[in-house]
Amino acid sequence: MRLSLIRNRLLAAVAVSMVFAAPGAFAEDDHDTKEAWRLFIADHTNPVVRAIDFQSGEELGRYDVKGAAALTASASGQTVFATQSDDDIVHVLKTGINFSDHGDHRDLEVSDVGLLPVTFEGKRPFHVVPHDDHAILFYDRGGKADIIDEAALLEGKAEVKTVDTTKPHHGVAVTMGRHVLVSVPNTDIETKPDELPPRIGLRVIDESGEQVGEMATCTDLHGEATSARLVAFGCKEGVLIARPGGIEGPKLEMLTYPSDLPKGYTGTLLGGKAMQFFLGNYGEDKVVLIDPDSEEHFKLVELPTRRVDFLLDPATPRSAYILTEDGDLHVLDIIKGEIVRKATVTEPYSKDGHWRDPRPRLAVADGHIAITDPRHALVRILDADSLEEVRTIAVEGQPFSIVAVGGSGASH
Ligand code: ZN
Numbered sequence: 001m002r003l004s005l006i007r008n009r010l011l012a013a014v015a016v017s018m019v020f021a022a023p024g025a026f027a028e029d030d031h032d033t034k035e036a037w038r039l040f041i042a043d044h045t046n047p048v049v050r051a052i053d054f055q056s057g058e059e060l061g062r063y064d065v066k067g068a069a070a071l072t073a074s075a076s077g078q079t080v081f082a083t084q085s086d087d088d089i090v091h092v093l094k095t096g097i098n099f100s101d102h103g104d105h106r107d108l109e110v111s112d113v114g115l116l117p118v119t120f121e122g123k124r125p126f127h128v129v130p131h132d133d134h135a136i137l138f139y140d141r142g143g144k145a146d147i148i149d150e151a152a153l154l155e156g157k158a159e160v161k162t163v164d165t166t167k168p169h170h171g172v173a174v175t176m177g178r179h180v181l182v183s184v185p186n187t188d189i190e191t192k193p194d195e196l197p198p199r200i201g202l203r204v205i206d207e208s209g210e211q212v213g214e215m216a217t218c219t220d221l222h223g224e225a226t227s228a229r230l231v232a233f234g235c236k237e238g239v240l241i242a243r244p245g246g247i248e249g250p251k252l253e254m255l256t257y258p259s260d261l262p263k264g265y266t267g268t269l270l271g272g273k274a275m276q277f278f279l280g281n282y283g284e285d286k287v288v289l290i291d292p293d294s295e296e297h298f299k300l301v302e303l304p305t306r307r308v309d310f311l312l313d314p315a316t317p318r319s320a321y322i323l324t325e326d327g328d329l330h331v332l333d334i335i336k337g338e339i340v341r342k343a344t345v346t347e348p349y350s351k352d353g354h355w356r357d358p359r360p361r362l363a364v365a366d367g368h369i370a371i372t373d374p375r376h377a378l379v380r381i382l383d384a385d386s387l388e389e390v391r392t393i394a395v396e397g398q399p400f401s402i403v404a405v406g407g408s409g410a411s412h
């Protein structure tokens with residue numbers, strides 16, 4: 001399949017950034033340019049989150065939390081959520097990286113990292129979805145999701161709007177304008193006390209918490225991502241796309257997997273930032289590029305072995321990085337729809353064994369890829385172009401979940 005629309009959109013994006021490059025260059029004449037990147041790393045087992053200066057590798061802070069944490073950066077990059085699913089609590093870190101829009105350029109203000117005084121407690125918090133000026137935290141066993149205001153958090157306050165999720169389930173909630181898209185559990189079946197019911201679909205709720213329209217079928221809904229103004233969800237039968245629909249609320253459309261695809265489905269999704277597209281897994285050893293606005297929606301890419309982690313490069317929109325269990329890192333060219341480079345970056349990390357066993361995770365910072373290597377107590381830093389390891393950062397314990405926050409801006 002030709003991802004013709006993606007290609008057109010990328011070209012448009014390149015043209016736009018070229019137009020804006022000139023004022024940016026002028027801005028540097030009368031402003032100092034500041035650049036800062038920080039890594040946030042959680043341990044696989046120990047209740048600790050570390051903040052590390054990307055350039056120097058120096059530890060900026062070490063924060064004790066309650067349990068093993070999964071990290072999610074907010075959309076603005078000003079906060080990082082440390083979700084401790086087994087311990088029913090979420091801590092939030094202030095990253096000390098704050099970009100503000102100054103019209104023709106952006107400013108960067110750098111301050112100390114810190115643990116914010118607010119925590120969120122509820123039964124089995126799991127998926128956190130960052131969106132604009134807020135994040136939505138879903139409590140699998142709590143039967144609710146919290147929409148958390150980031151500005152209030154940074155002032156040390158919790159400003160939360162709670163959404164009812166009908167019944168405990170391993171779900172997700174995403175805001176779209178004044179509406180919220182929420183997964184729907186199967187409430188007809190009996191589940192054992194230690195199990196949660198499967199998901200069967202997605203519903204739209206309005207500001208007053210009322211459901212709008214019918215539930216859209218999405219069997220085993222798992223994985224969500226936002227790209228441009230669209231939100232995608234992974235389902236057994238296809239990828240469900242939500243589009244803003246004005247006052248009537250979001251419109252839901254199922255992109256069914258075409259019959260020429262092998263058996264498989266999507267359960268994890270990433271959304272393009274500068275271009276509108278989604279990248280999803282398709283089973284364990286394939287990925288799919290999803291273009292909701294083209295005639296052919298899916299482009300399948302086969303991997304040599306099973307995928308351990310994957311990530312889009314926000315600064316280089318046509319690159320996605322896919323780490324497979326043989327320790328190889330693959331660069332997927334989004335426009336071509338093919339793997340264009342690969343290199344061996346860690347020893348093999350098999351996907352056999354427990355799903356929670358320590359395995360590497362990826363982040364992108366300043367033209368580099370950062371990979372946690374829990375067996376070697378390291379973060380490996382690779383050049384994103386050559387895929388060569390340029391240095392390592394030693395991190396005590398088993399470094400696991402990682403996010404990178406930063407960039408450059410004016411300072412004046
Ligand atoms: Zn400025």
Ligand code: ZN
Binds near residue numbers: 170222
């Ligand atoms: Zn999940």
